[in-house]
Amino acid sequence: MKRLVALVLALWSVAFVRDGLDRIIDETELPALVHATAPEVRDRHGELLRAYTIENGLWRMNVSADQVDPLFYEMLVAYEDKRFWKHNGIDPQATLRAAWQAVWNGGIVSGASTLTMQVARLLEDGTTGQWGGKLRQMRLALALERQLSKEQILDLYLGLAPYGGNVEGLRAASLVWLGKEPRRLTPAEAALLVALPQAPESRRPDRHPDAARIARDRVLMRMAEAGIITMEDARAGQSDPAPLGRYPMPQIAPHMADRALALGPGRHDLTLDRDLQLALEDLTRTYMRGRDLRLSMAVVLADIETGEILASVGSPRYTATEGQGFVDMTQAVRSPGSTLKPLVYGLAFDRGLVHPETLILDTPVQFGTYAPQNFDGVFRGEVPVRQALQMSLNIPVVRLTEALGPAHLMSALRRAGVNAKLQGGAPGLALSLGGVGVSLEDMVQLYGALARGGQANALTWHENTAEEPLGPILTRASAWQVGHVLAGLAPPPQSGPPGRVAYKTGTSYGHRDAWALGWNGKYVAGVWIGRPDGTPVPGAFGGDLAAPMLFEVLGRATTRPAPLPPPPPETLLVSRAQLPAPLQRFGPRETAPTLQLTFPPDGAKLASGGPVPIKLRGGTPPFTLLANGAVVGTDLRGAAFFAPDLGAGFTTLSVIDAAGQAGRVTVEMQ
Structure with a gap:
């Protein structure tokens, strides 16, 4: 009877302790489980373009299971906590083993921390050196296991594990120490990422490469013994060179990334294509190498059909002081020079004022006090409109602007979504020669409308923004006629045969801006070169300086032939002699004595x-x-x-x- 009573009391005591422990665990308040992560900017395929540090300059990046090589998970659990999937936060076997070894050896020989206990320590930012801290972590680990899944606990570890210096979390560590995302890891790389959190400061590859290598090799051998990898893979991994320093975080499309960050924190998915962006950034730096360091360059490339910006380079050197590389010149307001002329001709085609074969006067003319001059000071008499546009003559386009009315040209710019800035009040005739301020991005949007058969669409660069079509600014036939004339321009030397790219160059007053804009059958692009401070660049011409780069940009983007479209059925394709009499010549209609x-x-x-x-x-x-x-x-x-x-x-x-x-x-x- 006494034995039965003792047994009942013992069971009751165990139940009482268990219930008390359950109550303590249930009442445990979990610390914050969500932590700030670096704002990220990614391309259209989800590839990282740029990330930003969080408070105190810390690199901590969002990471999910699908972003991590499964080999890392296997190695982490096998090395740190092989019974992770079975215990409830505390591993009794490991605890008893550690206690026995401590008693036998008179000191701590091995630890008993589970991955869940390590997460508890990271959440509380505590230490493991004192029994009080260890007990608190055990209690929190038990609470975590009750409220979270094993996968969620692993996610917390991957996001918070220390990796030395200002690096926290697996993804930031992989980018900093390996120079790559953790999606695909070699056994040696996975072993290094398993080993570093155990002693993040004393194993930092940039300061203690030998210690990092030794720790990595130890993990490799343990994994081979556990059957996670083969012994051949382990030995091959040990022969791999260990990292000796930090890799720079990606800083691709830095100007566009800054624009995205200004919209708010978190993740930003852009329309850019990472590979194309890298190619054009490299092309820009190469093209500007050896030139005046005060010069800058900007490039915008977009898909004609969708209006999505696929690459945007704001300057050749983002961090350069000379040339003000931090200034995004795709957004800067500059004079477009002659690059507005195609729009003037397109509007004149639409109004029935002229046809590409119409003759127009290139002779001295004066409108009030305004007497436009050609760039070379030469007058050519009567020339076809086609030739006037191809030669970028000033007087014919001003004659057409006067006939159209500058206000109508300004209205067409606004319908195209161009945020044109006038220096004075009402627009004047000089508008068609560049007497207005526009950005490169706006000009690419305008040329996209020409390439799209006169249909204006806003360029898009952020996946979370969708712009409505702006509407037509030209008829299909007029837009095609403009493109056909521009495609007849001779390409720059070594840029391929004519007829593949419709393009126009421009040079602003005082040689401050050199422009080239154009399109093929798939892409529209623009190039600007000049000094960000607006000072003149003697000898700079759009045709010489910017046009070759435009053809390089379109060439890099076009991996397969992209011919220009055929004419719409309604296009009037005739010689001058076949035109109606009013369209054969543009100019005064009154009868004058024959000269x-x-x-x-x-x-x-x-x-x-x-x-x-x-x-x-x-x-x-x-x-x-x-x-x-x-x-x-x-x-x-x-x-x-x-x-x-x-x-x-x-x-x-x-x-x-x-x-x-x-x-x-x-x-x-x-």
């Missing part, structure tokens, strides 16, 4: 060394006299006047009247 240059006769040989008499019949004064395309007399009236000494050799004399009529002869001065 004839009666002296000197064409082909005449005249003595040089003095003025040359000029005689006219008909025409509407005042007259302008040109010699070899250069103006030598203006506001001439009457039927006879003199040209200055022309010098020896052949000279083409041209007289243009107020109605745009021209007479031309070639003489030889002897």
